[in-house]
Amino acid sequence: xxxxxxxxxxxxxxxxxxxxxxxxxxxxxxxxxxxxxxxxxxxxxxxxxxxxxxxxxxxxxxxxxxxxxxxxxxxxxxxxxxxxxxxxxxxxxxxxxxxxxxxxxxxxxxxxxxxxxxxxxxxxxxxxxxxxxxxxxxxxxxxxxxxxxxxxxxxxxxxxxxxxxxxxxxxxxxxxxxxxxxxxxxxxxxxxxxxxxxxxxxxxxxxxxxxxxxxxxxxxxxxxxxxxxxxxxxxxxxxxxxxxxxxxxxxxxxxxxxxxxxxxxxxxxxxxxxxxxxxxxxxxxxxxxxxxxxxxxxxxxxxxxxxxxxxxxxxxxxxxxxxxxxxxxxxxxxxxxxxxxxxxxxxxxxxxxxxxxxxxxxxxxxxxxxxxxxxxxxxxxxxxxxxxxxxxxxxxxxxxxxxxxxxxxxxxxxxxxxxxxxxxxxxxxxxxxxxxxxxxxxxxxxxxxxxxxxxxxxxxxxxxxxxxxxxxxxxxxxxx
Amino acid sequence: xxxxxxxxxxxxxxxxxxxxxxxxxxxxxxxxxxxxxxxxxxxxxxxxxxxxxxxxxxxxxxxxxxxxxxxxxxxxxxxxxxxxxxxxxxxxxxxxxxxxxxxxxxxxxxxxxxxxxxxxxxxxxxxxxxxxxxxxxxxxxxxxxxxxxxxxxxxxxxxxxxxxxxxxxxxxxxxxxxxxxxxxxxxxxxxxxxxxxxxxxxxxxxxxxxxxxxxxxxxxxxxxxxxxxxxxxxxxxxxxxxxxxxxxxxxxxxxxxxxxxxxxxxxxxxxxxxxxxxxxxxxxxxxxxxxxxxxxxxxxxxxxxxxxxxxxxxxxxxxxxxxxxxxxxxxxxxxxxxxxxxxxxxxxxxxxxxxxxxxxxxxxxxxxxxxxxxxxxxxxxxxxxxxxxxxxxxxxxxxxxxxxxxxxxxxxxxxxxxxxxxxxxxxxxxxxxxxxxxxxxxxxxxxxxxxxxxxxxxxxxxxxxxxxxxxxxxxxxxxx
Numbered sequence: 022x023x024x025x026x027x028x029x030x031x032x033x034x035x036x037x038x039x040x041x042x043x044x045x046x047x048x049x050x051x052x053x054x055x056x057x058x059x060x061x062x063x064x065x066x067x068x069x070x071x072x073x074x075x076x077x078x079x080x081x082x083x084x085x086x087x088x089x090x091x092x093x094x095x096x097x098x099x100x101x102x103x104x105x106x107x108x109x110x111x112x113x114x115x116x117x118x119x120x121x122x123x124x125x126x127x128x129x130x131x132x133x134x135x136x137x138x139x140x141x142x143x144x145x146x147x148x149x150x151x152x153x154x155x156x157x158x159x160x161x162x163x164x165x166x167x168x169x170x171x172x173x174x175x176x177x178x179x180x181x182x183x184x185x186x187x188x189x190x191x192x193x194x195x196x197x198x199x200x201x202x203x204x205x206x207x208x209x210x211x212x213x214x215x216x217x218x219x220x221x222x223x224x225x226x227x228x229x230x231x232x233x234x235x236x237x238x239x240x241x242x243x244x245x246x247x248x249x250x251x252x253x254x255x256x257x258x259x260x261x262x263x264x265x266x267x268x269x270x271x272x273x274x275x276x277x278x279x280x281x282x283x284x285x286x287x288x289x290x291x292x293x294x295x296x297x298x299x300x301x302x303x304x305x306x307x308x309x310x311x312x313x314x315x316x317x318x319x320x321x322x323x324x325x326x327x328x329x330x331x332x333x334x335x336x337x338x339x340x341x342x343x344x345x346x347x348x349x350x351x352x353x354x355x356x357x358x359x360x361x362x363x364x365x366x367x368x369x370x371x372x373x374x375x376x377x378x379x380x381x382x383x384x385x386x387x388x389x390x391x392x393x394x395x396x397x398x399x400x401x402x403x404x405x406x407x408x409x410x411x412x413x414x415x416x417x418x419x420x421x422x423x424x425x426x427x428x429x430x431x432x433x434x435x436x437x438x439x440x441x442x443x444x445x446x447x448x449x450x451x452x453x454x455x456x457x458x459x460x461x462x463x464x465x466x467x468x469x470x471x472x473x474x475x476x477x478x479x480x481x482x483x484x485x486x487x488x489x490x491x492x493x494x495x496x497x498x499x500x501x
Numbered sequence: 502x503x504x505x506x507x508x509x510x511x512x513x514x515x516x517x518x519x520x521x522x523x524x525x526x527x528x529x530x531x532x533x534x535x536x537x538x539x540x541x542x543x544x545x546x547x548x549x550x551x552x553x554x555x556x557x558x559x560x561x562x563x564x565x566x567x568x569x570x571x572x573x574x575x576x577x578x579x580x581x582x583x584x585x586x587x588x589x590x591x592x593x594x595x596x597x598x599x600x601x602x603x604x605x606x607x608x609x610x611x612x613x614x615x616x617x618x619x620x621x622x623x624x625x626x627x628x629x630x631x632x633x634x635x636x637x638x639x640x641x642x643x644x645x646x647x648x649x650x651x652x653x654x655x656x657x658x659x660x661x662x663x664x665x666x667x668x669x670x671x672x673x674x675x676x677x678x679x680x681x682x683x684x685x686x687x688x689x690x691x692x693x694x695x696x697x698x699x700x701x702x703x704x705x706x707x708x709x710x711x712x713x714x715x716x717x718x719x720x721x722x723x724x725x726x727x728x729x730x731x732x733x734x735x736x737x738x739x740x741x742x743x744x745x746x747x748x749x750x751x752x753x754x755x756x757x758x759x760x761x762x763x764x765x766x767x768x769x770x771x772x773x774x775x776x777x778x779x780x781x782x783x784x785x786x787x788x789x790x791x792x793x794x795x796x797x798x799x800x801x802x803x804x805x806x807x808x809x810x811x812x813x814x815x816x817x818x819x820x821x822x823x824x825x826x827x828x829x830x831x832x833x834x835x836x837x838x839x840x841x842x843x844x845x846x847x848x849x850x851x852x853x854x855x856x857x858x859x860x861x862x863x864x865x866x867x868x869x870x871x872x873x874x875x876x877x878x879x880x881x882x883x884x885x886x887x888x889x890x891x892x893x894x895x896x897x898x899x900x901x902x903x904x905x906x907x908x909x910x911x912x913x914x915x916x917x918x919x920x921x922x923x924x925x926x927x928x929x930x931x932x933x934x935x936x937x938x939x940x941x942x943x944x945x946x947x948x949x950x951x952x953x954x955x956x957x958x959x960x961x962x963x964x965x966x967x968x969x970x971x972x973x974x975x976x977x978x979x980x981x
Contacts, residue, residue: 330890362842366843
């Protein structure tokens with residue numbers, strides 16, 4: 022990429038998308054016309070317009086940074102997406118494939134034949150290949166691996182051997198290594214002999230003859246220190262480093278906490294095997310926050326907004342089915358009290374208030390706790406204190422808002438005892454919501470699951486069934 | 502910070518927190534004992550233990566990176582937090598204040614007198630001062646401004662003049678600037694004369710005599726090019742740059758998209774006035790995702806998990822009050838059909854299923870849309886297509902799951918017409934959920950509001966009232 026391209030696109034990315042969409046729409050209109058009007062003369066005219074459109078579109082796309090093309094591909098429905106993909110895939114397919122989201126990548130790869138895939142992947146580094154490999158057809162991967170030299174093949178294999186959530190799957194291999202017993206002058210000369218430095222090179226890695234990491238030489242220090250000095254004098258000798266089997270999200274948090282740009286990855290013998298860079302970590306931080314939002318709403322995974330209806334259904338069914346069961350349970354709880362409702366039909370109208378406000382309050386609590394857990398702020402040492410606080414907040418909310426709604430119930434139905442039952446039920450249900458809002462994510466975490474998983478569905482299930490039971494139960498005891 | 506400290510803390514941050522908590526608990530036990538046992542002999546022993554504990558705690562804290570101390574402060578309840586704060590604030594209060602979250606910072610500042618605040622702030626750069634200023638007492642800010650030189654004061658004022666969400670509020674002023682008509686050799690010598698380069702310096706800013714940005718010289722190019730070359734030959738002449746009044750979140754997305762580490766900020770005449778760095782952008786990306794989660798659950802802002810009950814109440818009341826009103830509306834909808842429920846009490850038991858599943862499905866849709874909008878993937882061009890897709894998903898879900906629950910209703914109550922009404926109501930409510938799940942965030946965005954704002958509360962309100970109305974309405978027409 023040249024800097025020029027970036028400048029232009031950044032100024033008007035939304036506009037560019039709009040332009041592409043417009044060109045695509047014009048294209049479609051032309052195609053429709055071509056199909057409808059059969060005369061040979063018309064045909065030629067339409068064909069001309071058609072081609073002109075494509076040329077203009079192609080020119081627009083060629084001006085764009087790969088990341089921007091990726092953005093446009095993600096924002097287009099499948100048919101238009103593939104039209105654009107046909108236009109760009111010749112030169113830059115590799116770059117773009119690496120930029121798009123997983124679900125969009127799948128649709129693009131499905132549109133490429135083996136030959137195109139091989140050409141795209143041949144330009145890639147080992148870590149990029151490893152990212153892509155799981156989604157490529159088997160024989161393409163096989164052929165790609167054959168074409169690699171020994172070291173590269175080893176690196177792809179090693180990257181593939183780690184779980185997606187581990188440092189080893191995210192590291193790259195573009196380290197610039199130097200020895201500690203040379204002068205900075207020598208290092209500067211060595212760098213000049215390289216045609217180019219890898220992206221995000223803010224430090225050089227100092228290794229011994231066995232490849233064991235001895236320290237890092239920040240470029241900043243290389244630049245401000247006397248060139249006569251030895252690397253060993255200037256380097257940082259105990260840098261933040263990571264192991265390939267560490268949790269990648271922990272690494273991302275360390276990057277954020279210590280403002281890192283790159284960091285070495287070493288094996289258990291201290292040998293340098295790769296490096297992590299901030300760009301991968303930023304992606305990870307975003308993905309983590311996103312999956313938290315999605316998980317809370319009971320969505321299994323990232324969903325391309327133009328995913329097919331069938332894929333969307335699969336993504337949403339799991340929790341919807343669970344919700345069906347919990348709703349059925351809540352319904353049966355009400356079923357227990359049908360006799361009471363028959364005698365006092367006001368109960369049917371008031372019970373959703375108790376359940377609904379409990380659900381809202383529980384969602385607030387659970388959102389707070391899930392967030393605090395994601396930031397590692399919740400430990401066994403402070404659970405009981407957190408619980409007390411949430412219960413206190415709920416108690417106050419219950420008494421005050423429950424009191425308000427109790428008063429309204431009295432005004433509507435003229436029964437003060439109904440009002441009191443309403444207030445009591447609201448308070449108890451809010452306490453239940455607070456209790457479960459803390460316990461659900463903590464229990465999930467203790468079971469080794471994601472604390473956000475379906476949090477919203479679960480808390481609502483508890484506050485619905487609980488709310489109906491508490492309110493109808495109290496009403497049955499005290500009012501009938 | 503030295504690299505050594507970081508290494509150690511990163512290995513066992515959770516452990517360290519546990520250690521600090523333990524020391525604090527021991528401390529509290531000792532204090533309790535001291536209060537209870539009054540003898541002079543006991544007193545001395547306890548005092549000794551007390552002091553030993555504090556010394557050990559102090560030593561532990563001194564070993565920690567400021568970012569780690571900030572993490573510990575955030576994870577501690579107020580009382581313990583202030584004990585720790587007393588121990589660390591002497592030397593590193595400024596650094597730590599800048600690292601902690603807003604809500605925790607407030608509690609720490611409240612614990613400092615003007616003298617301490619002045620001492621802490623004196624070490625800060627202009628951009629850091631501007632970050633802190635809104636939370637400091639007026640006379641402290643006044644005194645600080647007096648102590649600054651003209652340029653610094655101007656910078657603080659300028660940073661304060663921008664909204665929190667604008668680039669101008671996030672930029673710093675630590676730019677290394679060079680001229681374009683010198684050789685790289687001269688640049689290298691110039692850098693060596695600086696004792697230190699600012700953090701995140703991956704490029705130098707090339708300016709003319711009026712301070713107008715001519716280009717940037719990436720350090721990478723400085724290192725690999727022949728020192729005889731001129732800056733003008735090597736620099737990138739049209740770099741990504743930002744304006745101080747641009748939206749900061751857009752800048753963060755550009756950083757992410759183009760893998761930037763730092764970027765110049767220029768005024769409308771092209772004059773270099775500051776720079777943005779990736780660390781601020783990472784914080785912003787995280788904050789944005791977090792506020793999305795919080796907003797959806799109807800929480801107004803970030804809440805320190807140990808915030809006082811009163812602060813928590815204020816944070817949660819706004820949407821809880823709105824929820825109270827929507828729940829009341831839903832209740833009145835049911836009230837309209839009390840006659841029908843009296844005749845067929847099964848309706849009371851079945852209606853929460855229709856409402857609940859509609860709410861869950863609507864939450865899934867709205868979460869998807871809010872996310873896609875945050876990623877700028879939704880434009881007016883694709884709204885109708887998105888809508889059609891969501892409606893299709895809902896229609897299928899409604900027919901299938903509605904059919905299941907309709908069958909269950911038939912089995913439970915022996916009325917096939919009740920089953921059919923149930924299925925129809927589920928389908929219609931899911932369609933309503935899809936429609937509103939798309940329209941609510943889009944309408945909010947068109948009104949210039951955050952599309953995530955209370956999304957969960959609003960969609961639930963619609964699916965509750967709507968669900969009750971549809972189900973009870975259909976039942977009244979067809980069953981009674």
